[in-house]
Amino acid sequence: MLNRCCEIIKMKITEELITQYAAVSGDKNPIHLLKSAANQAGFPHQVAHGMLSMAIGAKLVSPLIQIGWTLSHYGVKFSSPLFVNDMITIEASSVTQSDKKIAMKVIGKNQEHNKVMHGKLELIK
Structure with missing residues (x-):
């Protein structure tokens, strides 16, 4: 289970990261590239x-998945766009936690502390 109330990940959005994601996802909309x-x-x-940004946020629960938890729900709403050279900080905080289920609130902000995404994820055992 979680040892801390919050998990945080920070990552710089680079052209290379966007290009790699476009290749993997197949989304080659020109506004991305x-x-x-x-x-x-x-x-x-x-x-x-x-x-x-959701994929980056999923890195927060990778340690739990490695010890047998399964991601059962991950839903977010996007509030503002992220651009090349932005820094995203995603914070996940536990809302409920039991032996069989963890629910977390997820909030992503850019370097100017503007919310770019928010939502919830759930894991089950």
Whole structure:
């Protein structure tokens, strides 16, 4: 089970990370890959995939999965876009915890402390 009330992960969103995610996910929307396309859509830089931020957040529960827990639900809402060179900080805090279920609140913020995502994940044993 969790030894701490909160888990935190920080990661810089790089062009390389976005490009790699686009290749793996198959989502090659130009606003993710080309600054010019992002600019034409009104964004200052390439926009990171929302699902990329969810994937980064999933790293928080990897240690639990390695000891037999199963991710049964992971849902978030995206509040603001993340851009190339942004730093995302994702914090997961335990809402409920038992021998068979863990529910956590997840919040992601950029380097300016603006919320970019929020939601909930649940693990079962």
